[in-house]
Amino acid sequence: MAAIISNPTSLKHGLSLFCPELHSSPSCSSFNPSRRFQRRNFVAASTSSSFANDNREFVIVGGGNAAGYAARTFVEHGVANGKLCIVSKEAHAPYERPALTKAYLFPLDKKPARLPGFHTCVGSGGERQTPDWYKDQGIEMFYEDPVTGIDIEKQTLTTNSGKLLKYGSLIIATGCTATRFPEKIGGNLPGVHYIRDVADADSLISSLEKSNKIVVIGGGYIGMEVAAAAVGWKLDTTIIFPEEHLLQRLFTPSLAQKYEQLYSDNGVKFVKGASIKSLEANSDGHVAGVRLDNGSTIEADTVVVGIGAKPAVSPFDSIGLNNKVGGIQVDGQFRTSVPGIFAIGDVAAFPLKMYNRIARVEHVDHARRSAQHCTKALLTANTSTYDYLPYFYSRVFEYEGSPRKIWWQFFGDNVGETVEIGHFNPKVATFWIDSGKLKGVLLESGSLEEFQLLPKLARNQPLVDKAKLQNASSVEEALEIARASLPVEAVA
Numbered sequence: 070m071a072a073i074i075s076n077p078t079s080l081k082h083g084l085s086l087f088c089p090e091l092h093s094s095p096s097c098s099s100f101n102p103s104r105r106f107q108r109r110n111f112v113a114a115s116t117s118s119s120f121a122n123d124n125r126e127f128v129i130v131g132g133g134n135a136a137g138y139a140a141r142t143f144v145e146h147g148v149a150n151g152k153l154c155i156v157s158k159e160a161h162a163p164y165e166r167p168a169l170t171k172a173y174l175f176p177l178d179k180k181p182a183r184l185p186g187f188h189t190c191v192g193s194g195g196e197r198q199t200p201d202w203y204k205d206q207g208i209e210m211f212y213e214d215p216v217t218g219i220d221i222e223k224q225t226l227t228t229n230s231g232k233l234l235k236y237g238s239l240i241i242a243t244g245c246t247a248t249r250f251p252e253k254i255g256g257n258l259p260g261v262h263y264i265r266d267v268a269d270a271d272s273l274i275s276s277l278e279k280s281n282k283i284v285v286i287g288g289g290y291i292g293m294e295v296a297a298a299a300v301g302w303k304l305d306t307t308i309i310f311p312e313e314h315l316l317q318r319l320f321t322p323s324l325a326q327k328y329e330q331l332y333s334d335n336g337v338k339f340v341k342g343a344s345i346k347s348l349e350a351n352s353d354g355h356v357a358g359v360r361l362d363n364g365s366t367i368e369a370d371t372v373v374v375g376i377g378a379k380p381a382v383s384p385f386d387s388i389g390l391n392n393k394v395g396g397i398q399v400d401g402q403f404r405t406s407v408p409g410i411f412a413i414g415d416v417a418a419f420p421l422k423m424y425n426r427i428a429r430v431e432h433v434d435h436a437r438r439s440a441q442h443c444t445k446a447l448l449t450a451n452t453s454t455y456d457y458l459p460y461f462y463s464r465v466f467e468y469e470g471s472p473r474k475i476w477w478q479f480f481g482d483n484v485g486e487t488v489e490i491g492h493f494n495p496k497v498a499t500f501w502i503d504s505g506k507l508k509g510v511l512l513e514s515g516s517l518e519e520f521q522l523l524p525k526l527a528r529n530q531p532l533v534d535k536a537k538l539q540n541a542s543s544v545e546e547a548l549e550i551a552r553a554s555l556p557v558e559a560v561a
Contacts, residue, residue, distance in 0.1 A: 121232035124154040124209040130216045131242030132157025134166055134436040135414030137189025137198055139240055140208055142444035150207030158215035161267055162200045165192035167433050169270045170291055171464055174298035179468040193437055218384050221407055241385055241412040245378035245431060255348030260356035261372045276371045277302050284359050284369035288315045290463055291375025297465035300335045307367055309340040319483055327493040348372060380416045391418035394429040401454030403443035413439040422456045434460045458528050478520050481509030481527030488538045490547040498544045506530045519548055526551050529559045
């Protein structure tokens, strides 16, 4: 779904990565990433009924992708049965959240995705972890009961329903919540939607079935994916955003123009550089339009707001937050400043080792990898630092009968000068070059082999001949020039 590296400032060319020197961040001055934290000694509680959970050695708070991949890693190490508990606000077992703005929104006659089809960990080729899977693995699950309080000294959690849970080691995997418009400007009107979970997506689908005109607010991942889905529903679709072009955090103006033209060819209208004054209601109280700061109103019977997300840190504020990128500050093994407490996925502000930055990444790939790395570090002697390579992708217009399917991938850092090759028929590639080094690359409609080349290029950052790239006659030739710049051992 959303794929973001958070930053308090907007860089001219960047993904808006927060870039303080790792050891001099003012927000983390008391946090020492090199400090060694050991697992807290866990003393089994009495057999009294004061605690609601039977499995108390390891507790995961959160029911998203990160929780599901962490659970799988616990199972792989043989320590889940009778020891692991997951407590979640979700009504469902962990699932692959990106589906919610992609295949889940396909028209009902276009084979939309539905649970249990996309439970974690099918997105990475793993086993489908249904509720029965957790039961079979001896993992204790608490659904629809978010954690509302923590007592660090007593190592207990309080849930919304009043349950008291005991933990030995705690993994916080609470993810993000959608940024919402205030109620006073119509943010909670019937027909206004935000997408973070299955219930949100189901509510949107119910609106789409009755809708004629939809307005999507936000020109990022959510906006682009929801608008593409709306085309499949044959709705009058408008995207409104304040930036100059689509996905301004990543796309160059030239690249954005190609995607915007594709959307326009599918009937989507754009209102760029616009600010929202309010969402307007009709006499029945249902949303009827979006009023802009310039006084104009765009009619809509369905509005989807995709303007970002906030890390769900409550009630863990006391554990140590990063007030620059947001989220809970951790080290390279996802340990917080409190012994025995870890944070993973969207909510973790972690050292982005290869760029010497602190980052908070909202992306499924990071959710999976951070969960696996943290759990292995917790359960084994693994002391390696998490070494993440930023990776984003989107897939749209993939429903049955679509004349053109879109699938792009990006790896690395979008800083420096750019070289764009290809005419979007269907391929186009953009290379980011800084001080002669290839820093990042985006490819649309690549082959499997071409997509597999991208992370090798981004991680190795080879010196490339910019002029030679610019003169490439095709995407294939440009990728071959980039491949040839890699060291021999990286090509294998």
